[in-house]
Structures are given as C-alpha cells and as structure tokens.
Amino acid sequence: MRKLRVGIVDLVTRGPTRALYARIMHANLASIMPQVVGVWCEAEGHEVTFVCYTGFEDLVRELPADVDLVFIGAFTEAALLAYSLSNLFRSRGAVTVLGGPHARCYPEDARQYFDYVLGFTDRTVVREILDDCAPHRPDGRHLAAGRQPAALPGVRERWKFIAPTLKKAPLFKIVPMLGSLGCPYTCSFCIDSVVPYQQLDLDVLQEDLRFLRQQLRRPRVGWHDPNFGVRFDEFLDAIEAAAPPGSIDFIAESSLSLLSEPHVIRLKRNGFKALLPGVESWFDLGNKSKTGKVEGHAKVEQVSEHVNMILRHIPYVQTNFVLGLDSDRGPEPFELTKRFVDLTPGAFPGYSLLSAFGRAAPLNLQYQRSDRVLPFPFHFLDNNHAMNVKPQNYSWQEFYDHVIDLTRYTFSRRAIVRRFRATRAPIPRWMNVVRAVSSEGFGRIRYHSEVRRRLDTDPQLRGYFDRATTELPAFYENQVRRDLGPLWHWLPQGALSHDHHAYLKSEAIPIRLERH
Ligand code: B12
Ligand code: SF4
Known part of the structure; x- marks a missing residue:
C-alpha cells in the first residue's frame, strides 16, 4: 500500500x-x-x-x-x-x-x-x-457508517495533536474529551434527537484522566458529550476514581433536568467549574429544563431559582436560549428573558437565533415544507450572523428590535457589573467581562443594529429577507470576501448559494408553498 x-x-x-x-x-x-x-x-x-x-x-x-x-x-x-x-x-x-x-x-x-x-x-x-x-x-x-463509532481513541492517543493546539491558548487550556454519544431525549430541533445514547468505554476515560494528570499541572477538561451526565452516578464514580477531587477541573453541557441539587453538589466535589444548561424557551421544551408544563413568568422564576442554586456550587454557568421559536409571540418572551437576567445576575446568557441547519433535525423538514427557510450563505449560519428561518409570529423589523433590546439589556453596564459582582472566581468573572465587551456582547449589538438599520434603508437586503429575491445583498457578499481574504479567489463558482430545500427534496415529499 x-x-x-x-x-x-x-x-x-x-x-x-x-x-x-x-x-x-x-x-x-x-x-x-x-x-x-x-x-x-x-x-x-x-x-x-x-x-x-x-x-x-x-x-x-x-x-x-x-x-x-x-x-x-x-x-x-x-x-x-x-x-x-x-x-x-x-x-x-x-x-x-x-x-x-x-x-x-x-x-x-x-x-x-x-x-x-x-x-x-x-x-x-x-x-x-x-x-x-x-x-x-x-x-x-x-x-457514512451505519451508526456512531463504538469506540474512539482517547486523549493519550490524540495527545500529539492536542498538545500543539493547546500551545495556542494563552490564558488557560481546555482538553476536549468525550464520554458518550447521542442522547436519550428527543428534542425535535436537535441533531441528536434521533441518535441513540451510547456510553463510551469508561476504562479508556479513566486512563485518559490519569494520563492528563501526568501531562499538565492542573488540567481542564471540556466534555463534548451532547448531554453530559445521563448515566450520572456511573460516570461520576469513574471520574472520581481516576481524578480525585481537586486534581482536574471540568466543563460540561448538561440539561437542567439532570442538574438536581444532589447532582450539582457531586459535580462540585469532582471539580466541575463550568456548566452550560439549555433553557431554550419560556413557552416550549419544558422537558429539557425540568419545568414540565410550567410556562412564562412561572417558568422564569423556577429556572432562575434552579440556576441560582447551581451558581451557589459552580462558579460559571452559561444558560442557552433560542430566540424566535414558533411558540414565541410579542414582547413577552424577550421581557421574560430580561427578567431572568435580573433574577440570575451570575449566569451568562448565550443567545442563538433560530437556525435550521439543513438535515440536522427532523423539525427542519417542517420549516422547509412551509417555505420558511431562507438561503443565507453558509458563512452566516452560526446562530447569530443570520437567522435562516422566517419567524412565525414577528416581522423581521419587530424581531430584530426585540433581539437588539434584549442584547443591550444583557450587556448593559449595569448587567455587566452585576454579573461581575455575582461571580466570585477570578477567571469566570473576567471571562464574563471579556465576552460582554468583545465579539459576543458589544459585537453582536453592533451587528444586529446594522442589519436592523438596513431593513429600513437597503431595499436589496429587505427584498432578500422578504424572499422577494434570492439575489444576495452586497452587504453579505462583502463580508464573505473580507473574511476569506486571499482564499476568496479559491471560492468555487456558485458556492455562495445552496439549495435550501435539499433535505426536503431528498425525502421526496412535494414542496407545499405556504407563505406566512
Ligand atoms: C460539543 C459541541 C460543541 C462544543 C465543541 C465544539 C467542537 N469544536 O467540536 C462547543 C461548545 C465549543 C460548541 C460550539 C459551537 N457549536 Co456546537 N455542538 C456540540 C454538540 C453538542 C456535540 C458535537 C460533538 O462533538 N459530538 C461528538 C462527535 C464525535 O460526534 P458528531 O459531532 O456527531 O461527529 C460525527 C461525524 O460528524 C464525524 N465528524 C465530526 N467531525 C469530523 C471531522 C472530520 C475531519 C471527519 C473526517 C469526520 C468528523 O465523525 C463523528 C463520529 O461519527 C453538537 C450537538 C449534538 N448534539 O451533536 C453541537 C453542534 C455541532 N454545534 C453547533 C453550533 C452551531 C455551534 C456554534 C456555532 C454555536 C455558537 N453560536 O457558538 C459553536 C461553533 C464552535 C466551533 N466552530 O468550533 C451545531 C452545528 C450545526 C452546523 N451544521 O454547523 C450543532 C450540531 C448543534 C445544533 N445547533 O444543531 N459546540
Ligand atoms: S437533551 Fe440536548 S442533546 Fe438531548 S436531544 Fe435535547 S437538545 Fe439534543
């Protein structure tokens, strides 16, 4: 060979x-x-x-x-x-x-x-x-394999690729690890809703943790599991046996439904320093946040209490929200999120604009079928630089007004100071400030405001949002050109556009054009 x-x-x-x-x-x-x-x-x-x-x-x-x-x-x-x-x-x-x-x-x-x-x-x-x-x-x-792999090489085997990457991180270094694939839950917007949960080999995981302790003085591990801690005790027992409390710090994405106080206390004991639960919405997806049928204001209070409980034990918590879901209408969802920001000053809110990533999730078929997906170039599909699903209950102007108002509120001087005061550990408290004043907070306020301004003043952009034309506004093309730099010349012809109904067509279901 x-x-x-x-x-x-x-x-x-x-x-x-x-x-x-x-x-x-x-x-x-x-x-x-x-x-x-x-x-x-x-x-x-x-x-x-x-x-x-x-x-x-x-x-x-x-x-x-x-x-x-x-x-x-x-x-x-x-x-x-x-x-x-x-x-x-x-x-x-x-x-x-x-x-x-x-x-x-x-x-x-x-x-x-x-x-x-x-x-x-x-x-x-x-x-x-x-x-x-x-x-x-x-x-x-x-x-494609028929299913997710049954086993993956651990940190020891990947170290020769991990080490040079970590050298590029100046302040602190996070080693990526994986303990499970798939998820037992079935949130219809999620890529893993149809992928069965599967735990990876706990012996490999333990060997990796021991290996890491030999390589780094106080390693930090970021778990890439789609939903960390599904088999909670089994997993934590394995971690504890290989990494005695205090020897490794951990970060994980986990659903609130798994984060009961006894679980959080155990996570704290085992060195978990940051958790990223998804709240997503005040009017939907209650099973993820363990709020069941509770909605609206009552859900805000319940979730806030829950997150404040987590913050009493874990120094850094990011709560994730999706803006523009079909269950939302009017100012209320945004006002409720502001209320959450007030009631939970220590949490860092991560906002995502509703996005349909091709065939990522079963729900995307529904958006494509009802002709609500916009053909924004892939470059903007990062949950923020474009929202490629037409909101069900808002005009674009209304929607952006609400998003900007919420983002300003979240990254106002007052909110930044309150977040700083409510966070005690030095790295988390400064991390929150950096995120607020850098690309995520201030950067997004600027960007969303520019899009909003153009919705009033740029007929080309307005027509694109209203799907009167599929011709890409210069505003977007210029950004791609700038971001790709010298590689712009290598962008293949036609790559700025894609068939945004490809998933639906592949399912051989006729497209019904329903405009909202
Ligand atoms: C862990 C995770 C993260 C972590 C780690 C990211 C990372 N660099 O890997 C963090 C928190 C940093 C993150 C950030 C973001 N994420 Co994320 N994340 C996930 C999550 C929960 C798990 C992905 C994972 O690692 N699975 C384990 C791996 C082994 O399995 P897999 O992903 O299915 O990969 C299989 C194949 O795709 C293939 N494969 C995967 N990668 C590669 C690479 C090569 C070279 C090859 C050959 C094969 C291959 O092999 C795997 C085994 O079968 C998924 C959602 C989910 N439930 O899957 C979202 C997901 C991947 N994230 C998503 C998004 C949008 C983001 C952000 C843009 C969000 C944001 N606005 O900040 C950023 C982008 C960050 C970046 N560019 O690195 C989307 C991606 C959609 C898309 N098409 O782009 C997903 C699918 C969630 C969603 N919205 O549906 N994310
Ligand atoms: S709990 Fe999280 S990982 Fe699991 S299906 Fe729902 S969104 Fe996806």
Missing part, C-alpha cells in the same frame, strides 16, 4: 480574527474528530500533518504543499472557507474529504466541492477512503 501524505485541518472558525475572546478561547474549542482521524491515519501507516485553524494562522502557509489527501472538519459557518481550501488543494493535485457538522447537515451541497463527504465516521470509513484515495468529480462520494 502506498504511504500517503495526509493533511488534517480542524476549522474552529470561518476566517481571520483579532477579537480578544477568539485569542483566549478558539484553541480551546478544537474538535475531537480531526484528532481521531489523525490517529487512525497514522495507525494505517500514513504520514499526518495536523492544523487547528483558530483565525490567527496563515492557513495557506501552514499547510504542506504536497499532500495527497486532505481531511477538513468544519461547522457550517466555516463551510465556504472549507470549500475554498478544498478547491486550492485539488488544484495542487490532492484528494479532499469533508467531515463534521456541515458534512452531516448539507451533504448534497458539499459533494460538489469535495471528493468525499462523510456522515457518521468510524475507522472503517476512514480506511476505505485511504484505500480508495481517488478524485470523485464532479460529485464526491457520500460515505
């Missing part, structure tokens, strides 16, 4: 940045799978060059010019960067592979620009590509 020169690129972001938050955090957001693929390729006897792109590197320089095969891992927000890179590498004779959230959500589109596009990826799939390693054009091969 030919020994291949394999390049692996983990795209944490969609283009160059100088933001302070990005400097501190991007290297800490690296994905696990590109590292896994690196381990598998080396185990098959190939030579691997690995780059985690955080927005500060010169990608064209960092990548070897003579690779045979390039794997790129990308979220949808980085799809256009990934497409441009693929085009560049193909021009130099390489074969290209796309994996990750974008490949899972938009395979039909990605096949036009890659030789292979991957869904669930296990070692057999990677081996098949390494054996085949041939151009497949114009349409790439779509390969």
